[in-house]
Amino acid sequence: MSTVLHPLIPDEPPRDGGFNDALLDGLNPRQREAVEYRGSALLIIAGAGSGKTSVLTRRIAGLLQSREAWPSQILAITFTNKAAAEMRERVGALVGQQAEGMWISTFHSACVRILRREAENFGFTKSFTIYDSADSRALIKRIIKELDADTFGFTVSQASGKISKLKNELMDVESYARGANFNDPNEVMFLEIFRRYTQELARANAFDFDDLIGQTVYLFRAFPQVAALYQRRFRHLLVDEYQDTNHAQYALIRELTKPVKQGDLPLDLQGKGSLEPASLTVVGDSDQSIYAFRGADIRNIVEFERDFPRSKTILLEQNYRSTQNILDAANAVISNNFDRKDKKLFTTIGAGEKITGFTGYSGHDEAQFVADEITKLRDEGIAYKDIAVFYRTNAQTRALEEIFIRSALPYRVLGGTKFYERAEIKDAMAYLITVANPADPLALRRIMNTPKRGIGPATETALQSWADDHDVSLREAMRHADELGLGPKVTGAILGLTAALDEVQLTVDTAKPSDILAELLKKSGYVEALRASRDPQDEARAENVEELLAVTKEFSKNNPEGTLLDFLTEVSLVAAADDLDDTSGTVSLMTLHTAKGLEYEAVFLTGVEEDLLPHRMSANEPGGPAEERRLFYVGITRARQRLYLSLAMTRAQFGDVNVAMPSRYLQEIPADLIDWKQSPGMANSRGGTQPRALNARRDGSSWGTSLREAAGLPPAPVREKTVWASEVTGKVRDNGDLTLAAGDRIRHTDFGEGRVMEVTGEGAKRVAAVQFDTAGRKRLLIKIAPIEKL
DNA sequence: ACAGAAGGGCTTTTT
DNA sequence: GCCCTTCTGT
Numbered sequence: 050m051s052t053v054l055h056p057l058i059p060d061e062p063p064r065d066g067g068f069n070d071a072l073l074d075g076l077n078p079r080q081r082e083a084v085e086y087r088g089s090a091l092l093i094i095a096g097a098g099s100g101k102t103s104v105l106t107r108r109i110a111g112l113l114q115s116r117e118a119w120p121s122q123i124l125a126i127t128f129t130n131k132a133a134a135e136m137r138e139r140v141g142a143l144v145g146q147q148a149e150g151m152w153i154s155t156f157h158s159a160c161v162r163i164l165r166r167e168a169e170n171f172g173f174t175k176s177f178t179i180y181d182s183a184d185s186r187a188l189i190k191r192i193i194k195e196l197d198a199d200t201f202g203f204t205v206s207q208a209s210g211k212i213s214k215l216k217n218e219l220m221d222v223e224s225y226a227r228g229a230n231f232n233d234p235n236e237v238m239f240l241e242i243f244r245r246y247t248q249e250l251a252r253a254n255a256f257d258f259d260d261l262i263g264q265t266v267y268l269f270r271a272f273p274q275v276a277a278l279y280q281r282r283f284r285h286l287l288v289d290e291y292q293d294t295n296h297a298q299y300a301l302i303r304e305l306t307k308p309v310k311q312g313d314l315p316l317d318l319q320g321k322g323s324l325e326p327a328s329l330t331v332v333g334d335s336d337q338s339i340y341a342f343r344g345a346d347i348r349n350i351v352e353f354e355r356d357f358p359r360s361k362t363i364l365l366e367q368n369y370r371s372t373q374n375i376l377d378a379a380n381a382v383i384s385n386n387f388d389r390k391d392k393k394l395f396t397t398i399g400a401g402e403k404i405t406g407f408t409g410y411s412g413h414d415e416a417q418f419v420a421d422e423i424t425k426l427r428d429e430g431i432a433y434k435d436i437a438v439f440y441r442t443n444a445q446t447r448a449l450e451e452i453f454i455r456s457a458l459p460y461r462v463l464g465g466t467k468f469y470e471r472a473e474i475k476d477a478m479a480y481l482i483t484v485a486n487p488a489d490p491l492a493l494r495r496i497m498n499t500p501k502r503g504i505g506p507a508t509e510t511a512l513q514s515w516a517d518d519h520d521v522s523l524r525e526a527m528r529h530a531d532e533l534g535l536g537p538k539v540t541g542a543i544l545g546l547t548a549a550l551d552e553v554q555l556t557v558d559t560a561k562p563s564d565i566l567a568e569l570l571k572k573s574g575y576v577e578a579l580r581a582s583r584d585p586q587d588e589a590r591a592e593n594v595e596e597l598l599a600v601t602k603e604f605s606k607n608n609p610e611g612t613l614l615d616f617l618t619e620v621s622l623v624a625a626a627d628d629l630d631d632t633s634g635t636v637s638l639m640t641l642h643t644a645k646g647l648e649y650e651a652v653f654l655t656g657v658e659e660d661l662l663p664h665r666m667s668a669n670e671p672g673g674p675a676e677e678r679r680l681f682y683v684g685i686t687r688a689r690q691r692l693y694l695s696l697a698m699t700r701a702q703f704g705d706v707n708v709a710m711p712s713r714y715l716q717e718i719p720a721d722l723i724d725w726k727q728s729p730g731m732a733n734s735r736g737g738t739q740p741r742a743l744n745a746r747r748d749g750s751s752w753g754t755s756l757r758e759a760a761g762l763p764p765a766p767v768r769e770k771t772v773w774a775s776e777v778t779g780k781v782r783d784n785g786d787l788t789l790a791a792g793d794r795i796r797h798t799d800f801g802e803g804r805v806m807e808v809t810g811e812g813a814k815r816v817a818a819v820q821f822d823t824a825g826r827k828r829l830l831i832k833i834a835p836i837e838k839l
Numbered sequence: 840a841c842a843g844a845a846g847g848g849c850t851t852t853t854t
Numbered sequence: 855g856c857c858c859t860t861c862t863g864t
Contacts, residue, residue, distance in 0.1 A: 129854080157854055182853080258854060343853065442851055447855090464853085498840095505840050622854075642852045664851050680852080703849075704855040 090360035097686035098370030120150035216259035217344030277313035291333030372401025500578035
């Protein structure tokens with residue numbers, strides 16, 4: 050092996066053929082072709098569950114094994130970090146250590162890597178901060194306030210949404226201004242917001258999420274010699290979930306697959322290596338495009354063949370995941386989207402069980418059904434970790450969680466309010482960001498008076514004006530606090546904080562993140578202040594901060610060389626689905642969006658109601674209802690063996706209860722595929738093909754019924770059990786040391802009387818299995834269930 | 840400067 | 855139902 054001439058670029062790989070046939074074992078002819086095809090561009094249309102990850106990993110392994118490519122010449126883009134980790138692992142299993150040098154990451158991570166290396170080319174430093182959506186909203190909020198733009202009717206979410214959209218289209222302030230209508234005061238104001246926002250980001254040495262992609266494209270276009278390095282380096286690009294790429298991501302791919310210009314390379318590389326464009330493989334399924342709201346452009350995949358004229362397309366339709374009943378339902382639903390290439394999933398697995406349908410009176414009733422069915426599945430031998438519950442909006446978790454806690458079902462919520470969104474964690478992170486990137490005023494403002502140091506808004510404004518007048522950073526202004534004529538106490542507090550930050554800052558490139566954090570927490574007195582507080586919640590907050598400290602230690606263990614910047618990058622880019630830990634034996638709860646790319650033995654798709662799925666907000670958007678249908682389709686196709694569709698007749702929203710109607714999509718599923726345990730009356734009267742409601746009765750025993758009548762709906766079926774006498778509240782009950790033993794009689798506020806059959810678990814986690822007289826068998830967490838001993 | 844109370848607005852999905 | 859902003863009194 051000859052020496053490597055440029056750190057980025059290894060030599061040409063030797064081409065000695067050798068393709069291990071084991072890589073093709075167990076593949077169908079189409080999959081084989083997708084692994085073996087060689088050419089400039091390949092589009093793999095991979096239906097849900099068609100084994101695309103297998104194909105992709107084997108394709109990469111093949112390139113490595115046959116010596117067509119060095120690991121470092123491969124760039125594979127996935128949608129989530131979790132998917133990247135899985136792909137890396139699976140390629141590693143096929144080819145061993147070689148997997149190390151490949152770039153397998155998300156668009157965002159790959160771009161951060163490039164930008165950290167190249168930021169100095171265009172006015173940033175490598176220690177730039179990444180603003181997440183909350184950060185960028187905070188900045189926009191400030192700007193709107195400064196400009197009094199709210200009097201024009203500008204809201205933060207409007208402005209940030211519009212800016213994000215423009216950035217996804219690679220529009221910057223200048224190009225937007227060119228097409229702007231200057232007679233429209235609204236547009237002028239928006240332009241000013243956009244301009245300031247862009248300026249502030251640059252001054253803060255920060256990129257927002259959209260910039261990570263957009264600025265990388267800009268970098269490649271403005272600096273051809275930089276682009277040439279990466280064009281030459283990456284010989285094989287593979288992009289997963291191509292249907293969800295936006296225009297900026299598409300442009301990035303185009304840049305990377307341009308032919309390498311000889312003259313743009315450094316002298317020592319000229320004439321070395323191939324100057325052909327890199328080969329491109331994209332995998333996707335337009336039926337699973339669910340991110341149009343975020344700028345994903347389905348045309349990228351639909352027009353691939355036009356974009357890359359010498360491309361080859363391979364269609365994978367055989368499904369290896371689900372039963373035929375589930376696939377029939379999925380096919381039936383998706384065929385209602387008219388503007389799609391016809392594609393039908395099929396399997397050789399067999400029909401399998403019917404889909405189970407259920408209509409609850411309320412979200413809680415629905416949740417109870419889910420909990421009960423999960424218990425039954427468990428009895429059939431399906432592990433908790435193989436069961437997932439999906440919903441359209443995060444707000445729906447509340448009812449599910451309440452019931453799951455009561456029922457002692459182990460669960461975890463993927464996404465939702467994450468650890469890093471907690472105020473105390475953001476505070477601690479802001480300390481870290483402040484020392485990593487002193488130019489960032491957003492982080493500095495957050496910690497300036499946290500913990501309380503007597504530096505209030507007035508002082509902050511004074512500091513900021515001084516900074517503006519002297520054209521220095523906010524941080525620099527703080528160092529000159531004694532020149533501002535502030536009170537001695539405030540001045541001392543500012544100088545004290547600045548000195549502490551400056552001191553820690555000296556160590557950022559060398560010290561471990563955990564040591565830096567510990568030092569900052571000590572010097573700032575943050576944890577101390579939390580512990581001293583008399584707010585009982587602050588104790589928990591202090592523990593969360595300790596938890597963050599543990600996270601940094603764990604990070605250093607996994608990345609011995611990892612710097613503070615590496616840590617901050619990792620934290621900025623972790624997504625909801627990324628903390629997925631398959632080994633934990635719990636039921637998984639997540640939104641339909643998070644569910645993409647995952648699969649489970651049993652899937653509960655909840656809240657299949659109008660205004661929820663499809664969501665009310667999608668109704669006005671062009672293509673909205675079709676995208677919602679794809680979302681439903683994605684949910685259905687996650688299931689291997691068992692699928693449950695559930696809804697409620699009433700749903701709590703904004704604090705009060707509304708009547709809910711069955712989703713239009715339910716009628717698109719052939720009636721004989723669904724076994725309704727309790728069917729929605731509405732679906733019957735509209736579709737006419739489904740079985741009549743069972744046991745329909747007008748006994749007025751449930752408020753659900755009367756609400757339906759008030760709304761002019763036919764009477765709902767009434768189950769004898771589980772009419773919620775009392776609303777389940779979010780308050781944590783505590784039965785203290787109530788002890789129960791097998792044989793005891795108890796009364797439950799919702800289920801009535803029953804007999805304890807068995808008690809398991811210890812202490813606060815003791816669980817009673819109870820046979821109720823009318824409501825069946827339930828598992829209850831003794832400590833908090835609404836029960837009394839008789 | 841800050842704590843606590845009262846009032847308004849809002850939630851689709853996320854890298 | 856909750857969170858965030860604003861107002862009021864110290």
